[in-house]
Amino acid sequence: MYTLFKAILLSIAPISELRGGIPYAIGLGIDPWTAFFICTLFNILIIPVIFLFLNYLHKHFYKVKPYKICFDKVVNRALRKYAKHAGTKWEYPILFLFVAFPVPGTGAYTGALIAWLFGLKRKKSILTIALAVITAGILVTFISLGLFSLF
Numbered sequence: 425m426y427t428l429f430k431a432i433l434l435s436i437a438p439i440s441e442l443r444g445g446i447p448y449a450i451g452l453g454i455d456p457w458t459a460f461f462i463c464t465l466f467n468i469l470i471i472p473v474i475f476l477f478l479n480y481l482h483k484h485f486y487k488v489k490p491y492k493i494c495f496d497k498v499v500n501r502a503l504r505k506y507a508k509h510a511g512t513k514w515e516y517p518i519l520f521l522f523v524a525f526p527v528p529g530t531g532a533y534t535g536a537l538i539a540w541l542f543g544l545k546r547k548k549s550i551l552t553i554a555l556a557v558i559t560a561g562i563l564v565t566f567i568s569l570g571l572f573s574l575f
Contacts, residue, residue, distance in 0.1 A: 427452045428462060435463040436470045441531040442561050447568040456565055464561035467532050468554045474536040475546060501529060502538050510542045516552050519544070523556030526564050532557050 428449065435445030442463055449459035485491045509518040523535035532553055539549035 428454060431459060431463055432466045435467045438533045441533065442467050442557065442564050443526050443528075443531070446561065446564045447571070450565070450568045456569055460561050460565040464558055467557050467561070471532050471536055471550050471553050471557075474533055475540060475550070478537065478540045498534070498537065499541065502534055503541070506538050506542070515542070515544065516548060519549065520552050520556045520559075523553050524559040524563070526560040531560070
């Protein structure tokens with residue numbers, strides 16, 4: 425049970441998200457589909473919390489220098505990758521692909537940040553990010569199963 429709790433914490437952490445939670449759980453013997461379901465569910469549940477944070481608490485934290493430096497670095501990176509698609513018919517498909525492809529610097533947190541920065545419709549953004557998280561979860565699960573079967 426404690427292992428599953430740690431996998432959940434990894435899945436809702438901004439750095440690791442699913443890329444950390446699912447392999448961790450599978451590596452410690454949790455059924456792969458249980459790991460997928462639980463880690464994906466909690467990564468999806470954190471999406472509205474991210475938007476709430478950005479809407480209400482960000483302005484207060486932004487006054488703290490270390491937070492400001494870190495936030496600006498993440499924002500600049502996200503803007504470089506996404507800005508050319510903002511305001512086009514491709515903004516939601518690109519948001520989906522950005523979140524669904526499980527590489528460092530992508531995921532629910534960055535996807536929510538991009539949607540927030542560009543003023544995308546909240547419900548549509550949450551749905552897009554959630555579907556992308558499910559896709560990323562499937563990919564990470566299959567990759568993890570492949571990696572662990574090698575050993």
